[in-house]
Amino acid sequence: MLRVESLKKSFDGFLAVNGAVLNVSRGDVVAVIGPNGAGKTTLFNMITGQIPPTGGAIWFKEENIAGLAPHRICRKGISRSYQVVNIFNRLTLFENVQVAVLSRRRKTFNIFRPAKTMAVAETRQILDSVGLLEKAAMIAGALSHGDQKVLEIAIALGNRPELLILDEPTAGMSPEETAVTLRLMQRLSGELGLTILFCEHDMGMVFSIAHQIMVMQHGRTIIQAPPAEVRNNPQVREAYLGGADECSV
Template sequence: MLRIESLQKSFDGFMAVADAHLSVGDGEVVAVIGPNGAGKTTLFHLITGQLKPDSGAIVFKGENIAGLAPHMVCRKGISRSYQVVNIFNRLTVFENVQVAVLSRRRKTLNLFRPAQTMAVNETREILDSVGLLDKADMTSGFLSHGDQKVLEIAIALGNRPELLILDEPTAGMSPEETAVTLALMKQLSSQRGLTILFCEHDVGMVFSIATQIMVMQQGRTIIQDLPEAVRSDPKVREAYLGGADTCSA
């Protein structure tokens, strides 16, 4: 579904992404890991159009989408969440997801039909699928941090993506919230058939869900392989996982 080849991006001489390679197959759950500053978030910005690469290819379903604007990338079938929660705090939970659904349907400027009556069933179905239907009428800014992160995933689902990109989906969560999010990701993969690409610092969580793991260091891909192969790779131990004890997590 997604193939990245020799991707590069620099800022004022600093090479944030130096030589990234990545392959994501249809239906896979692929993790990108690496130390702080390895280039993971920059890589996601490049895939989703927030940044334009200096060189290299981003091929989604056979089409090179490198350099496309974010809204065009979204319409191709890629949605994402962010490290920092990115929701409309003053809108209700329902309205946050409804906006995404209406945007996908391109019905944001219908002057003759009240927005409250549009996309109601689909919005409720999405909220139900992520466990937020009972909080549909709550103002989003009053949700817990964990629920706000889940809401952001629900907003991304409003675009009916084929590839869902999650940037540190459990950052700042309690162990209980992390478990809920992990279960949600497994559900989205197994029941909806979604392809998921995510980066995460919780190594135990990564190894419990990822079908493939790509490791970055200093903007470069040093390996992409099955979890067990990554766990035992000496370059990974040296660069990120910190030795046998961490790799056995």
């Protein structure tokens, strides 16, 4: 579904991403890991059109989307969440998700029909799928941090993505909230058949859910392989795990 080839991004001569390679097959859950500053978020920003690449190609369903605007990439079937929660704090949970659904349906400028009557069933179904339907009428800013991160995933689902990209989905969460998010990702992949690409620092979560793991260092791809192969790769242990004899996950 997604193929990244020799992707590069330079900021004033500094190569934040330097020839990264990534492959994501339909239906897979793929994790991107690496030390802070490895280039993971920059990679995601290029895939989703937030910043243009300096070089290389990003193939999504056999079309090179490198350099396209974010809204065009979104409409082709890619949605994402962010490291820092990005929601409408003063709107209800229902309204947050409804905005995404109406945007996908291109009904954001319909001035002849009250917005509250539009896309009600689909919005409620999305909230139900992530476990937030009972809180639909709450103001989003009043949610816990964990629920705000889950709401952001619900907003991304409002675009009916084929590929869902999650940037540190459990950052700042308690162990209980992390477990809830892990189960949600497993359900989205298993029951809904979503293809998921995510980066995460919780190695226990990564090795428990990912079908493939891509490891980055200094903007480069060290390896992409199944978890067992990554776990025992000497270069990964040296670069990412401090030279330990074995991953403690």
